[in-house]
Amino acid sequence: MQITFKDKVLSLYRRTIRKHKWLKMPMLVLSVILLAIDRLIRNLKAGLHKYIVVIASMTFAFVSCSFSSVIWGDGQYDFTYDVTSYYYETEASAAALAVEADIDTTMIEDDEEPDEIELIDPETLDDISELDTVSGADIVGIIEQADTEDDQAAVEEKNGDPQFSRDDWQLVLVNKNHPIAEDYNFTLGTIKGAMQCDERIIPDLYSMLEAALNDGVNLVICSPYRDDSRQQMLFDRKVNKYTAQGMSYMEAYKVAAQTVTIPGSSEHQIGLAIDMISDNYSSLNAGFGDTAAGKWLAEHAHEYGFIIRYPEGKEDITGIEYEPWHLRYVGKNAASVLHDESITLEEFWEKYL
Ligand SMILES: [Zn+2]
Structure with a gap:
């Protein structure tokens, strides 16, 4: 049985998200890009020039949307920051107060x-x-x-x-x-x-x-x-x-x-x-x-x-x-x-x- 490039990409994707769930979206995007490039190359070889422009445009649009909204989007990024800083602030002040107020x-x-x-x-x-x-x-x-x-x-x-x-x-x-x-x-x-x-x-x-x-x-x-x-x-x-x-x-x-x-x-x-x-x-x-x-x-x-x-x-x-x-x-x-x-x-x- 021949292992195709697509199989390799999907296998890599599955293995990665099994270990790191938070990488699911970036890995999905990466896989799509790799598969698209693979398809592009094969199509070029087959001389199907008429699909090239369509696939390239779609890939570009999809990738840029995903990156801007999911990876670097305001919501997720700021949330992480807030939770972290809140944690340190409350830990520090609670500790300080506990010392001050120790009965x-x-x-x-x-x-x-x-x-x-x-x-x-x-x-x-x-x-x-x-x-x-x-x-x-x-x-x-x-x-x-x-x-x-x-x-x-x-x-x-x-x-x-x-x-x-x-x-x-x-x-x-x-x-x-x-x-x-x-x-x-x-x-x-x-x-x-x-x-x-x-x-x-x-x-x-x-x-x-x-x-x-x-x-x-x-x-x-x-x-x-x-x-x-x-x-x-x-x-x-x-x-x-x-x-x-x-x-x-x-x-x-x-x-x-x-x-x-x-x-x-x-x-x-x-x-x-x-x-x-x-x-x-x-x-x-x-x-x-x-x-x-x-x-x-x-x-x-x-x-x-x-x-x-x-x-x-x-x-x-x-x-x-x-x-x-x-x-x-x-x-x-x-x-x-x-x-x-x-x-x-x-x-x-x-x-x-
Ligand atoms: Zn009483």
Whole structure:
């Protein structure tokens, strides 16, 4: 069997694209040119001069089109460039930020427990030493600008004066008098690593961390979603501590409830609460409110749908001590109202729902 020039060219083409898929188009063009030249030579030999002009023109047109649009075309070439430069940029900045924002979680330890039970011994202090934290800088490094279906924004556009609904998941009221409904349903999304919260609040959470970072504040998330057993464990531990100090169970329960939310009524259990510290203040106590991060949150969190859920001076309404680090997501519209009127979620329900 005689191997023709055409067979050789096709064999070369197949072998090359099997190894290098991206060479498919250039190889196709090259093969066509080679076959055309071969045909040309054979036709010349056969004296078929009348086809020469046609084949040569077609080959030339085809080759020039293919080269300009596929090989050197704007789309493909620029795309490669962009992806590469983006990769290096994000790698470099994420690395730089990670170094800047590196949190030594081993430095965050249980503070000395105060003797006076009135002193705030926050619910989540114990958590910090056990769980990883994630900072604004970490988050910015992994941000994927999710396509946010911003329901709230849609409401805002429709009517300037937003209407609120009791059925809105963002406004769900959870406290000692309003435990979490048994049929309450939501989907957990991952913030980073093992840290989770209601997936619907993640885009706004990321935006907030990024905005704070742009203002020079590196916020650190330290305790988002907690499952029921974890909340129960934290509460029991606190009750045990007080009974060990000589209190009756009822007394211990009452006091514990002021600092650790009673299991079944914590916003952390529905993934809408986030505790925040910053890279240079890692204690969960009232002093956080006086730090740059605490002030930034008090001033700007509502722009991203979050509120300081247990403000100072409202302890008798919320039933919880002042917690400048505990943020609750309520959506941008409600957050703005709560912020502007300096009211709690309890008061908001009274007034608007
Ligand atoms: Zn909290």
